[in-house]
Amino acid sequence: MNYPEDSVIKGHFSLISAGLTLASLFLVCFYSAAVPFSSQAPIFPTAERPPDVPMNEDAGFGGWVVLDIHLAGGQNFPVVVDTGCPTTCLDTSFEPKLGKRIKTDILWDFGVKSEINIFLAPKLFLGKTPLMKIGPYVVTHECKQISSAVGRPVFGILGMDVLQNYCIQLDFAARKIRFLDYEHENKSRWGTPLALVDIGDGCVAINDNLAGAPGPGSLVDTGYNQDGWLEAKLFEQWTNRAALSDGEVHSPRAILGGQIYPEVNLRRIDPKLLSTGDTHIKINGLGLRLMARHLVTLDFPEQTLYLKPISNGSPNQGLELEKKSAAKFLKSLERQGKLPGWAKSDSVAGDRVMVHYAYPFSFVFDIPKSGDPRVYHYTISRASADSSWQLTKAWQTDAMGAIVREYPVP
Numbered sequence: 001m002n003y004p005e006d007s008v009i010k011g012h013f014s015l016i017s018a019g020l021t022l023a024s025l026f027l028v029c030f031y032s033a034a035v036p037f038s039s040q041a042p043i044f045p046t047a048e049r050p051p052d053v054p055m056n057e058d059a060g061f062g063g064w065v066v067l068d069i070h071l072a073g074g075q076n077f078p079v080v081v082d083t084g085c086p087t088t089c090l091d092t093s094f095e096p097k098l099g100k101r102i103k104t105d106i107l108w109d110f111g112v113k114s115e116i117n118i119f120l121a122p123k124l125f126l127g128k129t130p131l132m133k134i135g136p137y138v139v140t141h142e143c144k145q146i147s148s149a150v151g152r153p154v155f156g157i158l159g160m161d162v163l164q165n166y167c168i169q170l171d172f173a174a175r176k177i178r179f180l181d182y183e184h185e186n187k188s189r190w191g192t193p194l195a196l197v198d199i200g201d202g203c204v205a206i207n208d209n210l211a212g213a214p215g216p217g218s219l220v221d222t223g224y225n226q227d228g229w230l231e232a233k234l235f236e237q238w239t240n241r242a243a244l245s246d247g248e249v250h251s252p253r254a255i256l257g258g259q260i261y262p263e264v265n266l267r268r269i270d271p272k273l274l275s276t277g278d279t280h281i282k283i284n285g286l287g288l289r290l291m292a293r294h295l296v297t298l299d300f301p302e303q304t305l306y307l308k309p310i311s312n313g314s315p316n317q318g319l320e321l322e323k324k325s326a327a328k329f330l331k332s333l334e335r336q337g338k339l340p341g342w343a344k345s346d347s348v349a350g351d352r353v354m355v356h357y358a359y360p361f362s363f364v365f366d367i368p369k370s371g372d373p374r375v376y377h378y379t380i381s382r383a384s385a386d387s388s389w390q391l392t393k394a395w396q397t398d399a400m401g402a403i404v405r406e407y408p409v410p
Contacts, residue, residue, distance in 0.1 A: 049166065049179040050129040060172045060292025062356035062363075065222055067158060067177070069131065071097065072123045077155040080146070081168075081177075082223030083298065084280060085159035086202035088121070088133065091143040093155070098122060102137065116141050124162065132165040134202075157223070160202040163300060170222075170296040173310050182299050190297045191308025192257035196220065201279070206305060209284040210266060211238040212248045212255035216283040220298075220305060224287035225356065227254065227264045231284055235268035254290065257307055264290065265354070323355060326363040326380040329389035340394040340407030341376050342369070361385065362392075373399045 059065045068076040071094075079088075095101070098119035105116055121138040124131040146154045167182035169190075187193075196204040199219065207217040210227070215234050230238055239251045249255045254264040269281050297306035333339040347370045354366035362381040369376060379393035394407040 048129050049181065050126040050131075052176055052178045053126070055170070055172070055175040055177050057175070059175075060170075060288055062225060062289075064225065064288065065170060065177065066154065067126060069124050069126050069156075069158065072125065078153065079156040079158045080154060080223060081163070082157045082159060082221075083163060084203060084219060084221030084223040084285075085157050087135070087137065087139055087161050088124070088159040089116070089139045089141050089157040091155040092117070092140045094122075095119070095140055098138070098140070105139070114141075131162050134161045134164065160204075160300075163298070164202065165300065167297065167299045167301060170291070170298070172292045173295070180297070180299075182301050187297075187299075187306065189308075190299075190306035191295060192259070192306065194257055194305045194307065196300070196303040196305055199279070199283070203280070204300075204303070205283060206286065208256055209234060210254035210256060210261075210264065210286065210290070211235075211284075213237060213245070218284040218286040219280055221280075221285050222288045222291065224285055225289060226287045226354075227266055227290040228287045229267040229269055229281070229285040231269050231282070232271045234284065235266065238266065256286070256290070259307075259309060261290065261293065322361070322385075323363055326389055327355070327365075330365055330378060330380055330391075333391060338410060339378070339391075340409065341396055341405070342367075346370070374404060375399075375401075 053067065056063060056066045065081040066078045067081055068078050070076045074097075090098075095117065100119075102118045102120065105118055106114075116139040118137050118139050120136055121133060124133065143154050143156065167180040167185075169176075169178040169180055171178065194206045194208065196206065197217065199205050203219060203221075205217045205219045209215055209218050209230065211230060211234055213234060216231060218228060229235075238249070241250065244250065247255065249260065251266070252262065252264055254261045254266065291307070293310055295306075295308040295310065297308075299306065330339070334342055334344070337344055349368040349370045349372075353368075356364050356366075361384060362379060365378045365380065367376045367378070368374075375397050377393075377395050377397065378391060380389050381392045382389045391409050394409055395403055396405045396407070398404050
């Protein structure tokens with residue numbers, strides 16, 4: 001098995017913990033109540049800004065950015081910060097507190113369609129600070145699958161109907177989330193500015209794509225745990241070895257704002273999915289994993305994304321070392337012939353090994369095998385930083401991400 005021990009963790013979480021290759025966990029909710037982000041959208045410069053809050057350890061390193069919010073008089077509950085979701089979503093367990101259901105509508109997730117329920121929105125708070133929200137509604141959706149993928153409870157998604165009212169800075173080096181005074185801050189320290197453009201449902205895109213080639217721009221999606229995605233034609237161009245035009249790059253590099261990024265994993269969007277109602281995959285995407293190589297400032301009121309590269313290129317050196325250690329253990333199992341479903345003669349298909357942090361002290365390796373459309377998944381865990389790694393789960397999925405077989409582990 002040939003995969004690099006120091007390969008970058010791609011941060012792939014999916015609708016099922018087995019590692020669905022086509023599904024990422026952002027919610028794309030389309031209904032008439034969504035208020036688009038645009039230059040005419042209401043801006044609330046006098047809205048009270050929440051204080052700085054700590055960033056969860058795994059954010060940008062296989063995990064989403066997670067905040068604890070609460071309803072009036074209620075207890076805190078964790079939600080994912082998702083710029084790829086137009087509307088805030090709460091777990092279905094909140095439905096008894098939300099009153100009468102307004103209606104049922106549609107949720108799209110990379111071409112997969114399911115139903116959501118719509119309710120009048122409750123007041124939401126971050127600490128003691130009320131969160132400003134545009135539009136009168138929230139949606140509800142079952143969050144057990146999200147929680148299973150994350151490895152801890154998650155009870156909702158904080159969408160653009162809230163986020164667009166704030167200037168939010170994600171500091172992956174200091175592990176801080178800041179709500180900034182966009183009118184008075186010194187923005188020269190924020191890095192390269194990229195204009196944000198409304199895509200029509202409240203979510204925003206930049207005009208660039210990660211291949212640096214002419215074509216559609218990219219959805220800015222903190223709810224997508226990989227580096228990003230490309231529409232099919234652009235992906236084929238990115239992966240072939242034809243001559244490059246100025247400013248373009250080949251796999252496995254990416255380019256954004258004039259900056260070149262090595263060891264990037266971008267997903268190809270299947271053209272068949274474009275016939276669905278999921279408009280977010282009709283353009284390219286910029287995901288959280290690539291964003292986490294920067295100090296990220298999402299200045300939504302002034303419609304600008306700022307990216308300042310982190311000096312060491314890694315959001316968390318400690319987790320990188322953990323990942324290398326887990327990879328060495330996995331290789332040792334393969335060399336000993338003790339890796340379920342894998343023979344010594346087998347080889348990895350290309351450089352598409354996906355690794356994500358499963359929190360705490362746990363990594364999941366998603367490994368495609370040459371000549372086999374299935375993907376083999378291995379969870380490597382240990383009780384603490386000082387204890388030994390163990391193989392705790394092994395399974396196989398088909399090309400669509402459905403579990404085909406689970407293997408016994410030693």
